[in-house]
Each structure stands twice: as structure tokens, then as C-alpha cells.
Amino acid sequence: MTVKPGERKLPELFRPGRIGRFATRNLIKYGACCVSNYNERDGRISKRELARTRIIAGTGCGMITNQGAYPDPLGEGKAYFRQVAIHDDRFLPEFEEIAGYIHDEGAVAIQQILHAGRYGGIDLGYCIQPSIVPQTLPHFRPPREMSVADIRAVVDQHATAAKRAIRAGFDGTEVTSFMGYLLANFNSRFTNQRTDAYGGSIENRGRFMRELIDGIKQATPDHPLIIRLNGAELMDRWGGNTEDECFELMQQAVDCGVDMISVTVGWQEAPESSIGRDIAPGHWNYLAARAKKLFPNTLIAFGNRLPDPRMANECIAKGEFDFWEVCRPLLADPELVHKAAEDRLDEVRRCVGSLNCLSRLFRDLPYTCTMNPALGHEVEPEYQIRPAAVKKRILVVGAGPAGLECAITAAKRGHTVVVLDKGDRIGGNLVAYAKLDLARSEDLSSIVSHYEVMTRKLGVEIRFNTEATPKLMRGLLHQFDVAVVAAGARIDRARLAGVEGAGRMLDAIDVAHGRVATGREVVVVGAGKIGLVVAESLAQAGAKVTIVEEDKRIAGDVMPSFKWRHSAWVEELGIETLTQTRVQRVTASGVDVVSEKGGERHVPADTVIAATPRLPNQQLFHDFEWMIDELHGCGDSLVPRGLDAAIHEGYRLGCRL
Amino acid sequence: MGAIEPGVEPLDAAAAGHWQVVFDRSAGLFAGLADGSRMGLVARSALGAVGGRHAAGVAAMLAGAAGPRMRAFEAREGAIEVRESTYSGYARAGVEILFAVDDAALARMRGLAADSVLGALKLALRTGDAMFYVFRTKYELQDAGYEDFLDTLGLAFLGACR
Structure with a gap:
């Protein structure tokens, strides 16, 4: 097999791996980081989801985790408005289809089972927890304490769900405590204040997890089980577990024979950031390194705030973890792994940590991505970049995010694109805001760099220091078929x-x-x-x-x-x-x-x-109205909003010109 | 099983008066609060929110032991009345929002001018020196008129999506 140039540069990441009896072509795991909220209200997987999953399957990851499905018929485990369910055989056909997509692309298929516990019961008037500890976030439901019978039922539901996932064709399953879900609720001192065999000591608090592992292992003995466990809850100041306790719980999972631990950080309600742009890439790596050191014979996956494949390659080389677990960077750019393999990392659209994805989930909306306007619209041809039926000459006024997104999208479709900007560099006002951003300037600057690279590679001509006045345009516009006003807004x-x-x-x-x-x-x-x-x-x-x-x-x-x-x-x-x-x-x-x-x-x-x-700078619409065949606008020059709207509108316009 | 130690939040008139001034000075935040809306404040040490103590504490209270003291903030005709109460567990607290504040943070707040107390509470919430529980959904809290106050404390945006 030919080794691609980027694979030679990142040899650790692109080394074949193994989980249980399944071989992986590289050490990259697509993480089920977020529920998409694209599905039907009863938990059935939608066509929209299938189309998205097809893209995920093709990301080039060696192992792909399908998003978390709740395992109980009542929906006590359901955290999100349109979350996938796996409590009944009627859901099997779509799971089979997804497992098929993943296998067709040569990856190992893992199904996550997600019982949200404290964050569940989204359609009910309550959630279930080990103990009654009220919510700190009003989005969630008031708690009910689980009886021992409830606990046993939930363990059974997980085991049955795991069996169903394997029947659908998945190679393994995953359970998760990430973000404060049911497993985390039992493990944590914050939410587990029981006085019976499931509460109190760390041994007791870990009992639910051990029974869960045991139940799934017994139900699917030949298939790997992955567990996502917090290396840090970030809840310790509120009475949650310390980092040491988190690792003691990992030890219990290792002793129960899990095949992989995915080390995660934080709860939804934690008083500290865990994955936002204000956390520097690599900040949490020490947690993975500690896990690997403590459990050398168990596979460790990690990826929280580790968006760069070069860093991941280095970490694997240093023995800090075994698999790079990545999700949000692949939402932003599903081609990331392929670009890394082909040594085209300069073309990557980086996840900028705006957390648009999560913000929307907590408004019961489907997730979207600031950087990837097509996310969630994979099923719609109107959102796809397809060759233009008629190749046009397009003039874009304004080299900010809206104009440039439109320019590169149109150029990808085969149009000839010229951009005018009155400034002396691309990026518009984003350049200034990026420089001043207290969270992480480099993330926002990466958007500008991306446009610099892509306009160059796609042959988009940019004329700087050129203000699009009516006088100039009278002599210029006859050379073009389309003008796009993306001139932004002013105070x-x-x-x-x-x-x-x-x-x-x-x-x-x-x-x-x-x-x-x-x-x-x-x-x-x-x-x-x-x-x-x-x-x-x-x-x-x-x-x-x-x-x-x-x-x-x-x-x-x-x-x-x-x-x-x-x-x-x-x-x-x-x-x-x-x-x-x-x-x-x-x-x-x-x-x-x-x-x-x-x-x-x-x-x-x-x-x-x-x-x-x-x-909005709208005067140009009136100035150009009788000068050109097609006149369009996008971004702040229509209605001043922000980066997300600018990029999305620029893309959508570029797709249909 | 021993009784819960009362927290350091004093119930004396001076301390109550201090809180009353705090709320009076920020009256605009509570002008739209529905009559009867109620918040509580307890010392976290008394609440037993520290891991492992809570269940024992509730059991003690149910067995009739004296509960810790709770300062209740109740809306009446567009203003907040500060009252004293006993905390008898989450289920019977009778509040929409409960603040549980570390002893040191409470002491700091008592030493501050009234204008600065809500700012200090906000900071304590952010740093983990105070925590809070909500007993109503977001929309119920909004309908009751809590939005301005929650927003002032940064709670509307705190937590999820980090």
C-alpha cells in the first residue's frame, strides 16, 4: 500500500492499531462527542442523520463511534430533544445502515450507549439519579432517586442495548460518563450521596459502573467495550470527585476488563471551562498521560482540546495515549484526517471552539458548526459543492469572511472569482477582532489563514486597496456576470x-x-x-x-x-x-x-x-442594481450579525451561483 | 448519626439587615418578580453539600433534629423581604433557587458594602466558593421574573456549553 506524504510525517497516528479482535487502519477514533439532534422525536434515526453519518464514516478514522443512543423505553436516559434511541428492535434497520457505512469505509464501528441520568428525562417531568441532588442548570429536570430495582433495570437495559448494537453489525460498544451522565452520577460524590451498597465509599460508588461493565461484557462477550471516564470532573469544588478519585474509578474499570478507556474532562455544569476556546490545546493531556502510566495494558483514547493531528502524533509517540479521539475538529472539517494524510494540513478548516454545536443542543436545536455550513445539511443537494452548470465570472466586494467564503465556494465549483477590498489584506474586521480576542486569538486568526491559503490555491484574484465605488464599477462590472456585495457593516x-x-x-x-x-x-x-x-x-x-x-x-x-x-x-x-x-x-x-x-x-x-x-453597508446594492446581470448580498451587509452567519451565508450563496 | 452543625451565616438582626439593604439597593432586579417567589441561602457547611454528608444530614432532619438555618428572600410587591427560616432538605426548602455559600465567602460578603454583595456572590458562584440549585425549569423561572437577577449573577449562561 502506498504511504501518503502526510502519513510519513505523522507515522504514529497513521500506524495500524487493534482493539480486541478488530484491527484499525490508524490510531484515530471518531469520538461521539455530541448528539446531533437531527433525529425523529421518538428516537428513530432520520435520513438527515444517515446522510451525516455517511460523511462521518468517510472521515478516514480507524474507529468510528456512532453518537450516543438512550437505552430505555421511557426516555429517562434521553438527554436531547432528538436523540437516537436503541431500546427497541424497530430501530435496528437504521443502525444496520450506519454500521454498514462505517464498515464500507474500512473502520471499526462502535455504538455508544448514553443514559443521561441527571441530564436525562428531557421529555419527562423528571430525571433519575443515584440521589436527589437538585439541578444547578434550569435546562434539566428535577431528580428522582433510583431504587436498587431501578439500578438493576438500567443495567439490563444497557446490556440489551449493547446486544442490539452488535446485532445491527457494530463491532463494539461504549458507555459514557462524559459531561455528567448517569455513570458519572454514580461515580461522583457530588451526585451520589446514597447510603446503601451503591453509595458512600469509592468502592460502593463504582459498583454501578462495575455492574454495567459486567452486564455488557456478559451480553456481548466477543466484542470490545469502551468506557468514557472523567480524568477530571471539574466538580470537586462543589463536592465532586478529586482527580485521584477519578483515577481510582478508572482502576476499577480496568479491573473489570474494559478494552479501552476514553479519558474525558468536565461536566456540563462544572464551574470551569473544559473544551472551549479559552482552554489551550494540550491543556488536559496530562490526564491521558497519567491514565496510560497507571494502566499500561489498557488502551487509552484521548482528545479533549487536542485539535491538531501533529500534537496527537507527538503524544502517541511519547506514550501518553494510544488513540487520538477526535470529534469537533471533524465536524468543522470532515476532511481533516485525509488532509493530514496527504500533507495538506494548511487547508484544514479548524474548529475554533465557539461551541455553537453545544449551545444549540441546549436550545433543543440540531447542532451546527460555525466553520462547516454543510454540517447537518448533507442530505440536501442545495448545500453541496457541485460543478457549476454555467461557468460565470463573479465579482465579490469585500474580503471578509462572508465574501471569501462565497468566493472560495464559487471557485471550487469552477467559477472565475475576483475579490475587491478597500483594505490591504484579507479577513476584513475579523483580523482585528481575532487579534483582540481574549479567549484564543490563534483560533480566530486561523480562519483568516484558511482563506489566504484557499484563495491562493483556488486561483481567486484579490485586488487590495480598491474601493468599489460606482465610478469604478461602471468601468468594471461589464466584465462580470455576477456581483456579490459582502461589504460588511459599520457603526x-x-x-x-x-x-x-x-x-x-x-x-x-x-x-x-x-x-x-x-x-x-x-x-x-x-x-x-x-x-x-x-x-x-x-x-x-x-x-x-x-x-x-x-x-x-x-x-x-x-x-x-x-x-x-x-x-x-x-x-x-x-x-x-x-x-x-x-x-x-x-x-x-x-x-x-x-x-x-x-x-x-x-x-x-x-x-x-x-x-x-x-x-449594513447596503448602498452598493442600489449603486449596482442596473449595472450587472446578477446581484447578490451576504453577511453583515444584509443584516449585521456575526461570524457564523457570515460564513454560512457566503457558503450558501457560493453553492448556488 | 449526629445533628448537622449550623452554618456560620448568622441570624442576627444586623446580618438580616445587611441582606435587606443588599436587596433594596438592587430593587430594580426584583421589580418584576412574582409575589411569593422565594430564594434561600444557606452556609454550605450547614447544608452538608460536601460529598458524603448530605444523606446523613437529611436523615437527621427527618428524624427531628434541628435543621440548619436558611435565610429566605421572598418577593412581595416588587421588593424582596429577607426572612429567617430553617432548612429542611431540598424537597421541603420551598424555594425556587437555593444558594449554598462557603463560610469564608459568606464572611467576605458580610464585610462588604451592600452594593458589592451581589457582585461578590456572582464571583463566588464562578469560582466555586458558592453553588446554587434550581428547583424550577428555565421557563418557569423566566415566567416568575427571575431573568434579570439570574442574568446579573451570570447564572443564565453558567454551566452548559463550556
Whole structure:
């Protein structure tokens, strides 16, 4: 077999492996990190899911774990609105189909069984737990304590579900305690406060897990069983397990003969981050390394915040774990493994840790990915990049994410694409925001790098320092069939028309780009995402910053998974926030503000920044209307929103031009 | 099985008065709270939320031992009234939200000016020095008018999706 160039560079990762009696072509495990919420309400797998799973099967991973299915008919184990069920034979045909897809692509097929415990009962008025410990997140259901009979029934349901998965053609099964599901609830001191044989000592708390392993092993003796266990719950400050206890529980699982431990981190409700962009890649590797050291004869899989195959290759070489378990990076780019094998890592669309996927699940919506607009739409031809029936000449105005996404998508379909931008580099305002991002600047910058690489490779011509004025376009547009306006948005200064001295205010976008200098005492007017990013970066650089916001709350336009981060940064950086307050006048010494209740105050400042809501740059639509055959728009130039909408709209437009 | 030790959250009038000022100063957050809405605050040491102690504590309470003290915050006509109560387990706490705060964090809050207490509670929640339980769904809490307060504490966004 020919060794591909990237495989030579990452020899450990692309080395064949084995689990039980099954050989894997490499040491990459597709992790069942997230439930898709694409399925039917009764738990049957949908056509949408099958289409997505086909893509997953083709990712090139040596082992593929199908997303967690709940094992009980009542749905006490059901955590997500459209989660897959495996409690009945009527669900078998679709599972058979999925196992077939995975085998067709030469991978080992694993089915995860997920009983959500504390996070379950989504369709019921309650959830089940070892003990009654109320919820800390109001999304979840009030708890009921499980009787010993309940425990035995749940163990049986898991064993039956495992048997059913094997009958469907899967090679092995997986149970999971990741994120605080039922298994974790028994293991953890936080949720297990029983006084019977299933609670108290760590030996007792691990009893449910041991019985579960034993039950599944007995039901499917010739098939590997994988268990996902926390190396750290991040719940210890709330009375949960310490890391040492987590490893004691792993020892129990090893003693019961599990075939692989997948080491994970965190609970949904943990007071700390585990997988967001603010956690540096590699941060949790020590947990996998500890597991491997303690259990050298048990396979260890790991991948939390380890998105880069080069890092994974190194870790395997160092003996820190055996299989790289990866999911979100493959949601962002299902071609990641193939690109790694072909030494095309520069083309990878990186997972940027926005957690759009998880945020949507907790609103009972299907997951989507900021970086992969086709995710969840694999079943729809309209979302696929297919050769264009008519090759067109396309002019895109604006080299921000919306324009560039449209440009590269159109170029992939065979169109000739030219991009104009008034700036001197690609990326638009994202370049500035990425630089200032406190969570992890490199992640957002990677989007810009991706577009740089892809426009170059796809031959998209970019003309910098070129503003698309009507005068220019009159002489240019006849050369094109299509124009796409992706000119973004600007701060709406008209909203400040009633403010005396508004002319003294700087524009937040200019500040973000570093085009204007700021002082040491700053007032930012507007606490949306742009205002917050600017305020936080200036505060971090040492300025005394005050935010003035007319609304009741800050971060109104920030996606849910990052609202709390901004709130935390504002607090940590000592930024004063004046909500329900508006600016009356800007003077040389600062800003006079008035609260909704009428209280007036002078806030001293040497710099005042306007970060009010944005206005779309739509004038070009009118200017170009009679100049070109097809005229389209995408991104903020239609309605100012954010990165997710920009990328998705650019892609969708690129697919249909 | 011994009785639960009462927490350090004092029930004296001065401490109650301090909390009353805290809520009065932030009255805007509670203006829309439905009458009868109720939150509780207990010292975490008293609650027995530390692993392994809770079940024993509940059993003791059910057996008639004196429960730990709970400060109750009850909505009445757009304001919060601070009351004293006994904590008798989650099921009988009669609150929509229960805060369980470490002794040290409680002591810190008592030393703060009233304007700073909710900020300190928010910080304690984030650092794990305080925790909270919710006894209603998100929509029930929203309908009762808790959104502004929860938002101020960062709870609406805390937890999932990290």
C-alpha cells in the first residue's frame, strides 16, 4: 500500500492499531462527542442523520463511534430533544445502515450507549439519579432517586442495548460518563450521596459502573467495550470527585476488563471551562498521560482540546495515549484526517471552539458548526459543492469572511472569482477582532489563514486597496456576470446624533484595527460584542475602562456559549458597566450620562469610543442594481450579525451561483 | 448519626439587615418578580453539600433534629423581604433557587458594602466558593421574573456549553 506524504510525517497516528479482535487502519477514533439532534422525536434515526453519518464514516478514522443512543423505553436516559434511541428492535434497520457505512469505509464501528441520568428525562417531568441532588442548570429536570430495582433495570437495559448494537453489525460498544451522565452520577460524590451498597465509599460508588461493565461484557462477550471516564470532573469544588478519585474509578474499570478507556474532562455544569476556546490545546493531556502510566495494558483514547493531528502524533509517540479521539475538529472539517494524510494540513478548516454545536443542543436545536455550513445539511443537494452548470465570472466586494467564503465556494465549483477590498489584506474586521480576542486569538486568526491559503490555491484574484465605488464599477462590472456585495457593516453613528459632542467619539472598528490611538481612561458606548472586545482588550492593556449600555444587559448580540465569558472578563478586568444608561454629551474631560431613572453622572475619560449597533453597508446594492446581470448580498451587509452567519451565508450563496 | 452543625451565616438582626439593604439597593432586579417567589441561602457547611454528608444530614432532619438555618428572600410587591427560616432538605426548602455559600465567602460578603454583595456572590458562584440549585425549569423561572437577577449573577449562561 502506498504511504501518503502526510502519513510519513505523522507515522504514529497513521500506524495500524487493534482493539480486541478488530484491527484499525490508524490510531484515530471518531469520538461521539455530541448528539446531533437531527433525529425523529421518538428516537428513530432520520435520513438527515444517515446522510451525516455517511460523511462521518468517510472521515478516514480507524474507529468510528456512532453518537450516543438512550437505552430505555421511557426516555429517562434521553438527554436531547432528538436523540437516537436503541431500546427497541424497530430501530435496528437504521443502525444496520450506519454500521454498514462505517464498515464500507474500512473502520471499526462502535455504538455508544448514553443514559443521561441527571441530564436525562428531557421529555419527562423528571430525571433519575443515584440521589436527589437538585439541578444547578434550569435546562434539566428535577431528580428522582433510583431504587436498587431501578439500578438493576438500567443495567439490563444497557446490556440489551449493547446486544442490539452488535446485532445491527457494530463491532463494539461504549458507555459514557462524559459531561455528567448517569455513570458519572454514580461515580461522583457530588451526585451520589446514597447510603446503601451503591453509595458512600469509592468502592460502593463504582459498583454501578462495575455492574454495567459486567452486564455488557456478559451480553456481548466477543466484542470490545469502551468506557468514557472523567480524568477530571471539574466538580470537586462543589463536592465532586478529586482527580485521584477519578483515577481510582478508572482502576476499577480496568479491573473489570474494559478494552479501552476514553479519558474525558468536565461536566456540563462544572464551574470551569473544559473544551472551549479559552482552554489551550494540550491543556488536559496530562490526564491521558497519567491514565496510560497507571494502566499500561489498557488502551487509552484521548482528545479533549487536542485539535491538531501533529500534537496527537507527538503524544502517541511519547506514550501518553494510544488513540487520538477526535470529534469537533471533524465536524468543522470532515476532511481533516485525509488532509493530514496527504500533507495538506494548511487547508484544514479548524474548529475554533465557539461551541455553537453545544449551545444549540441546549436550545433543543440540531447542532451546527460555525466553520462547516454543510454540517447537518448533507442530505440536501442545495448545500453541496457541485460543478457549476454555467461557468460565470463573479465579482465579490469585500474580503471578509462572508465574501471569501462565497468566493472560495464559487471557485471550487469552477467559477472565475475576483475579490475587491478597500483594505490591504484579507479577513476584513475579523483580523482585528481575532487579534483582540481574549479567549484564543490563534483560533480566530486561523480562519483568516484558511482563506489566504484557499484563495491562493483556488486561483481567486484579490485586488487590495480598491474601493468599489460606482465610478469604478461602471468601468468594471461589464466584465462580470455576477456581483456579490459582502461589504460588511459599520457603526451606526446616526444613533448618536442626539449626543452633544458626538464628533469627539472614536469608531470602535477603527480602534479594533489600531487605526487610532486611545488613552488611559476610556468610555465605550455600547456593550455588544464589538464594544466588549474593544473594552476588554483596552482594559487588559492597562486602561481604566467604563462601558455605557442603553440596554438592561451587556452582551446582547453574543452567542450563548460566550456570554458568560464576556461577563467574567468584564468583572475580572475591573471594567465598570453602566447599563440602562445613555450618553448625553461628550466633553474634553469625559462623558455625561443619564440612567433610565434619571440619575446623571460624569464619567471622566480621555477617549470615548462608539460601539453602538451596526448599520449594513447596503448602498452598493442600489449603486449596482442596473449595472450587472446578477446581484447578490451576504453577511453583515444584509443584516449585521456575526461570524457564523457570515460564513454560512457566503457558503450558501457560493453553492448556488 | 449526629445533628448537622449550623452554618456560620448568622441570624442576627444586623446580618438580616445587611441582606435587606443588599436587596433594596438592587430593587430594580426584583421589580418584576412574582409575589411569593422565594430564594434561600444557606452556609454550605450547614447544608452538608460536601460529598458524603448530605444523606446523613437529611436523615437527621427527618428524624427531628434541628435543621440548619436558611435565610429566605421572598418577593412581595416588587421588593424582596429577607426572612429567617430553617432548612429542611431540598424537597421541603420551598424555594425556587437555593444558594449554598462557603463560610469564608459568606464572611467576605458580610464585610462588604451592600452594593458589592451581589457582585461578590456572582464571583463566588464562578469560582466555586458558592453553588446554587434550581428547583424550577428555565421557563418557569423566566415566567416568575427571575431573568434579570439570574442574568446579573451570570447564572443564565453558567454551566452548559463550556
